[in-house]
Amino acid sequence: MAAYDHPDPATFELTLVLRALADPARLEIVRHLERVGEANCATLIGTRPKSSMSHHFQVLRDSGVLRTRIEGVQHRNSLRREELDMRFPGLLTAILNAP
Amino acid sequence: MAAYDHPDPATFELTLVLRALADPARLEIVRHLERVGEANCATLIGTRPKSSMSHHFQVLRDSGVLRTRIEGVQHRNSLRREELDMRFPGLLTAILNAP
DNA sequence: TGCCTTGTTCGATTATTGTCGAACAATATG
DNA sequence: CATATTGTTCGACAATAATCGAACAAGGCA
DSSP states (O other): OOOOOOOOGGGOOHHHHHHHHSSHHHHHHHHHHHHHSOEEHHHHOSSSOHHHHHHHHHHHHHHTSEEEEEETTEEEEEEOHHHHHHHSTTHHHHHHHOO | OOOOOOOOGGGOOHHHHHHHHSSHHHHHHHHHHHHHSOEEHHHHOSSSOHHHHHHHHHHHHHHTSEEEEEETTEEEEEEOHHHHHHHSTTHHHHHHHOO
């Protein structure tokens, strides 16, 4: 498997990031990643099928919210916190702290 | 015309607010309101028809982002900044400051 | 009253997104 | 090599949301 494309922070688009985070499943993924730091897709699948999760990860990745590192057969995801903070200061923090 | 229903800040939902702001037209409305404080719908209509704008205002109103005050035949809109800040500290500021 | 202004509502259409099974690809492991 | 594990891709369908014209409602004013 080839490595993923991750957008450059300078090209992060606010509306893309907001759209990515405006979904309950994806917000759950992001909150989980904040707690555990890094996680592969499988550990994040609740009741949803793999293909749905794969889709959500792609949306999050394409918007710049998370990065995916491939290690063997596993895809390890983590938040792009610093990069997001640099481009949109305070945004991710506000969202993660929100009720 | 009867007054609008505005949700109570305690019931603001993060995903609703993010969805409301994850649209270019609505983000534009919000940015404009930040500049001018209060504005009626007509002054915010660019090229879009009235019915589309009315829809966007409703989405913003229902999520708690703005309030609409009726004065005669005009509907004056303004951001619910304090209420949003109370429920989601830093969120609106981060979004308004974003590039 | 008649008319103009402001904005909503309705209904239809289109566009965008989410969902999910099935097939596939890549890697590890027996 | 055969098989299990991890996740993607494809395609079809469903659900949600945006767009916009036309008709309507309410208020102000001549």
